[in-house]
Amino acid sequence: MTRICTCVYHFLVLSWYIFLNYYISQQGGDQRKSKVFLNGGQWKYLTFLNLLLQAVFYGVVCVEDVLKRIKGEKDIKFMTAFRDLLFTTLAFPISTFVFLSFWILFLYDRELVYPKALDGIFPVWLNHAMHTSILPFALAEVILGPHCYPRKKEGLTLLALASLVYISRVLWIYSETGTWVYPVLAKLSPVGLTAFFSLSYVFSAGIYLLGEKLNYWKWGDMMKPRKKRK
Numbered sequence: 001m002t003r004i005c006t007c008v009y010h011f012l013v014l015s016w017y018i019f020l021n022y023y024i025s026q027q028g029g030d031q032r033k034s035k036v037f038l039n040g041g042q043w044k045y046l047t048f049l050n051l052l053l054q055a056v057f058y059g060v061v062c063v064e065d066v067l068k069r070i071k072g073e074k075d076i077k078f079m080t081a082f083r084d085l086l087f088t089t090l091a092f093p094i095s096t097f098v099f100l101s102f103w104i105l106f107l108y109d110r111e112l113v114y115p116k117a118l119d120g121i122f123p124v125w126l127n128h129a130m131h132t133s134i135l136p137f138a139l140a141e142v143i144l145g146p147h148c149y150p151r152k153k154e155g156l157t158l159l160a161l162a163s164l165v166y167i168s169r170v171l172w173i174y175s176e177t178g179t180w181v182y183p184v185l186a187k188l189s190p191v192g193l194t195a196f197f198s199l200s201y202v203f204s205a206g207i208y209l210l211g212e213k214l215n216y217w218k219w220g221d222m223m224k225p226r227k228k229r230k
Contacts, residue, residue, distance in 0.1 A: 006144055007065040013137055014058035020051050020129055039177040046166060047130050050098050054134065057083075057091040084147045089158040092138050092211045097204045099135040105184060112184035142211065146219035149212050159208055163201045 024042060042048045064083050067076045105113040114127070141147075149155060170181050180186045188196055 003069075007062075007069075009140075009144070010058055010061045010065055014055065014062050017051060017055035017058060020126075021055055023126075024048060024051070039179050040169075040173045040181065044169065044173055044181045046094070047098055047102070049166070050094050050134065051130065053091060053094060054137070057086050060086060081148070085150060085158075087141065087147050088149045088211065088215075089155050089208070090162060092142070093159055093204050093208045094162075095134040095138045096207045096211070097200075099131060100207070101200070101203070102131045112187070113182060115183065139214075142214050143218060147215055149215065152209075152212075155208060155212075156205055159204060160201060163204060167197050 037044075043052075060079070060083050064076060064079045067079055073080070102113060110116060118127075150158075170185070174180055174185075185193065185196070
């Protein structure tokens with residue numbers, strides 16, 4: 001019964017993220033919203049990339065749930081390993097990073113990340129769907145089932161590569177348009193930008209390690225990182 005409930009929960013969360021991605025994709029017709037997506041489209045924002053990532057992750061989870069009931073756990077080890085890698089190195093760290101970084105900057109000075117003018121463009125519920133509910137979903141996934149973490153070096157390297165790709169895109173958009181994706185970046189000098197991006201990765205790495213600790217706290221030594229055989 002518990003497994004069935006978990007499968008239903010995963011399907012509902014997947015449906016929610018599919019709905020959010022679809023809803024946002026249909027906003028291009030609104031002239032005010034179109035201006036927000038100028039110079040890079042919606043995919044220049046980590047928030048929207050994270051929503052897509054979560055939809056992909058929960059899609060993988062739902063497929064794994066179905067295959068597990070049909071074939072059994074032993075026959076779908078690759079799918080389970082892929083699910084765990086996706087969650088531990090990307091889905092959990094990025095969703096938690098988006099939540100924390102957004103609300104820290106928002107509470108400090110919202111004009112740096114989400115100007116008040118956007119309140120008249122995006123409804124309040126959508127703001128919380130993009131920046132608030134993502135954390136409870138991530139934490140619930142930690143509680144609902146164990147996830148096998150890769151070795152620290154591998155996990156942090158994958159996270160670093162993802163961070164580098166996104167930072168490169170942000171810098172490319174600025175070089176092409178002269179406009180920063182986030183208002184806070186316009187306030188920083190080149191040295192400040194270097195420090196900001198570096199600290200952002202350190203912050204996300206800390207979140208990765210936190211997720212690992214939470215996983216071990218909940219599930220114990222059965223989820224120790226994989227080690228290569230000698």
